[in-house]
Every structure is written in C-alpha cells, then in structure tokens.
Amino acid sequence: MGVNQQEYNPSTHNVVSNASCTTNCLAPLVHVLTKEGFGIATGLMTTIHSYTATQKTVDGVSLKDWRGGRAAAQNIIPSTTGAAKAVGMVIPSTKGKLTGMSFRVPTPDVSVVDLTFTATRDTSIKEIDAALKRASTTYMKGILGFTEDELVSTDFINDNRSSIYDSKATLQNNLPGEKRFFKLVSWYDNEWGYSHRVVDLVRYMASKDRSASKI
Secondary structure, eight states, X not given: OOSSGGGOOTTTOSSXXXXXXXXXXXXXXXXXXXXXXXXXXXXXXXXXXXXXXXXXXXXXXXXXXXXGGSBGGGOOEEEOOOHHHHHHHHSGGGTTTEEEEXXXXXXXXXXXXXXXXXXXXXXXXXXXXXXHHHHHHTTTTTTEEEEOSOOXXXXXXXXXXXXXXXXXXXXXXOOTTOOOEEEEEEEEOTTHHHHHHHHHHHHHHHHHHHHHHTO
C-alpha cells in the first residue's frame, strides 16, 4: 500500500499478497528514491527485527535454520529475509539490485531497516532528506513518516505508518569526487503498522471490486 496498489485489477488478481512488514518499511523508501530521480544502482538492506512467534523460547531443533532454533529472548540471531527481493517485484526498476538479511533481536516489538545503497546520480543527504520529508506530507502521507528527533525503538510502538525515516541516522561515505553512497535508516512497528496496511489493502480492494461490479 502506498507504492503499487494501483496495479490491482479485480478481474485478474484473485490472489494477492501484502508482502511482509519489512517489505512495507523498505518499499516506501525505495519508491521515493526512484520516483524523485535518485535511483538505486545497487543496495544492501539489513533489518534489525524484534523476535516473533515463529522463534523458540528456549534452544531447540530448527531443521531449516540451525541458528533460528536458539532462544529468541537471549540472542541476536542472524537470519534471512525476502524483503529486498520482494521490493524488486513491487518496484520492477530495482529488480536484482537489492538484497539483504535480518538480525532477530530480543525485543518484543518495533524493528528498523538499514538501507545502504549507491544512487544513480550525485546527490546529498540534504537533498535526500528534503525529498523524503516532502513525500511524507504529500503522496506518501500516512505510509511514510519523517523524524528529526532522537528517538529509540519504543517510541514507535503503535505507530500506524509503514516506515518512519530517521533523518538523524543518515550517513554518507564517498571517495573524493563521489556523492552517491548513502545509508538510510527507517523504523516500523512490525505488528501494529503492518496490520493497518492489511486493513487498508482489504478496504482498497473492496472499493475497486464495487466499482468493477457497476461497470
């Protein structure tokens, strides 16, 4: 929602996916970067993700992922995520340009995405910040947030938005003459915010279905 919902076709899309909470955090960032002309030549994404119900309360067997069998509340656990690949499906211009991983951490709620990328043109933190701030109050309002405050994870509990960009955490590290390598950080309530997007999607589909039935 907020990125490609306009692609929904009631006559052909009988099965749809709202993707994951992490995809819903990453996609708005990438959407603005591509829409505003910064582009993404290549990028790596890491999500620092609160533990979930799929993890173990104590060390146990996990045939698919050995590290995933370790106690969730006692460890930082490296894991996989399909969020970066999913963004390539949602935003075709980035297909094959993004990959990523996750770290499951012992907190019950709120996660954060770290996107490190190379833009397709020279730019600056100031210009990126301005574009994301403008988007958060216009065409991405309610989906993408923007904060300049020095906040921590619990400050985002029950935040309805999919992705809250943390401008205080943005970094760049460029060789002389280069202005394309950046790190962006965005928070999300992986339970509450994502649940709101599921409801939004159902409402959007229902409105389109009603419109199609009148034709």
